[in-house]
Amino acid sequence: MIKYFFKTVWHFDAPPEKVWELIKDARSMPEWWPGVKRFEILSKERDLRPGCLIQASVKGLTGDLNFELEVSKAVPCHEIVMLSRGDLMGQGVWTLTPDNGKTISTYIWEVTTTGKLMNAIGSVCKPVFIWNHNRVMTAGFKALEKRL
Structure with missing residues (x-):
């Protein structure tokens, strides 16, 4: 297995409450976030709260990456922690920090x-996979910023 650590910091000209409103509407992500193919809430509850299960799929360079997310912590307007299983195993922590009426958004993805192919070529292609991750995140930032 190849390990990845990503830290993405975004700055929004909107308070955390407005950013949270868009994040918590996870079902709509494939409609506005290029590269996100599926983000389906499997739980009866439609909100992102502890125990919520999400089936996700993102477009990767070697094919789609499919994984299940489980929300382990959710503090409205502040933080969401998700555990990942499937093609990507690990944890994501998304934090929203107020900053004079604006928001600093920090996403840590470990x-x-x-997958056999990703692991077989990962040591050589890791910089390209990192580049692709950053490209998808930049597209997400731009799309989220427009929605605000």
Whole structure:
């Protein structure tokens, strides 16, 4: 397995409450976030709260990455922690910090890959996979910023 550590910091000209409103509407992510193919809440509860299960799929360079997320912590307008299983194993922590009426958004994504192809070429292609992750995150930032 190849380990990855990503830290993405975004700055929004909106308070955390407005950013949270868009994040918590997880079902709509594939409609506005390029690269996100599926983000389906499997639990009866439609909100992102502890125990919520999400089936996710993102477009990768070697094919789709499919994984299940389980929300382990959710503090509205502040933080969401999700555990990942499947093609990506690990944890994501998304924190919203108020900053004079604006928001600093920090996403920490610590995962390992489980797919044979990703692991076989990962040591050589890791910089390209990191580049692709950053490209998808930049597209997400731009799309989220437009929605605000």
